[in-house]
C-alpha cells in the first residue's frame with residue numbers, strides 16, 4: 001500500500017537524498033518524506049523530528065499506516081538538539097522559512113562537517129538561507145526550482161566545505177538557479193527579477209540616490225530570462 005505521499009515539493013527534496021543513507025527529517029510533521037523513501041527502498045532507516053507533539057503523533061500514525069514504524073526513530077526536539085551526530089548522514093529541513101532553517105543549522109555545531117548531505121527547502125526568504133550558507137562555509141552543490149500549489153520554490157542541496165565566502169547579491173537571490181534554464185527555474189528568475197526591481201523602486205521613491213537600491217537594479221539586470 002502507498003503512494004503519492006509526496007507533492008512536487010517533497011518529491012524534489014527526495015531526489016537529493018542519497019541511496020542507502022540514513023535521513024534525519026527535521027520538521028517532519030506527517031513524516032511523508034521518510035516514509036515514502038523507505039517504501040521506495042531508497043533508504044532503510046530514518047529519524048523523524050519535530051518540535052511539536054501533534055505533528056510527531058501524525059508522523060507515528062503515517063509510519064504505522066504504512067508499516068514502517070520500526071524503521072523510524074521519532075524525536076520530539078528543537079531542530080537537531082535531540083539527535084546525536086553519528087545517527088544520520090542526510091538531513092532534510094523542508095517547509096519552513098529560510099531564516100528558521102538557517103537558525104536550526106546555526107544551533108547545531110556538528111553539522112559543519114562534509115559527511116552530511118543537506119536538503120533544504122525554504123518556503124520564504126531563500127536568500128537569507130543562501131547568504132547564511134555561503135558565509136558559514138557551506139557550499140551550495142545544486143538547486144532545483146519547482147512549482148507547488150501554483151507557487152514557485154527552490155530546494156537547495158548543500159554540504160559543508162569550510163570555505164566561508166562573501167555572498168554577492170545575485171547568488172544570494174538565485175543561487176545555483178542562475179545556471180538553470182528549465183521552465184521552473186525561468187519562472188523563479190522572473191519572480192526574483194520582478195521583486196528586486198519592485199524593492200529598488202520602493203527605496204528610490206524615498207531616496208533617489210540610494211546605493212543599495214541601485215545595486216538591486218544592477219543585480220536584476222544581470223538576470224537573463
Ligand SMILES: C[S@@+](CC[C@H](N)C(=O)[O-])C[C@H]1O[C@@H](n2cnc3c(N)ncnc32)[C@H](O)[C@@H]1O
Pocket residue numbers: 010026027028029030049050051052055077078079080093094095096100104
Ligand atoms: C509546515 S510543516 C513542514 C512539514 C514537512 N517538512 C513538509 O515540508 O511538508 C513544518 C513543521 O516544522 C515543525 N517545526 C517548526 N520549527 C521547528 C524546529 N525548530 N525544530 C523542529 N521542528 C520544527 C512544525 O512543528 C511543523 O510540523
